[in-house]
Amino acid sequence: MDTQQIIAALRDERDRLEQAISALEGGGGRGRNGRRGRRPGPVPGGPGRRGRRRRRLSAAAKQRISEMMKKRWAERKKAARG
16 A cells, blocks of 8 residues: 555545534534524414414313312322222
8 A cells, every 4th residue: 555545545534534523513414504403483472373372271160170180189099009
């Protein structure tokens, strides 16, 4: 193996290492601007929001759910005891 081949092999190895380091530092595999995640856009629930509105529970409905859950938890606790 002559000197030129060794130098070429070492340069190839250097390029691979630089790409690996770049990927680990966060520079690889990302878009044009290097950002991760979702694209910026309108904020859900922000101005101009359309679609479903948040539903609210009445006090009576909250009380019913609370009672049902307490009953459910009591049944599970009783079953766990044996």
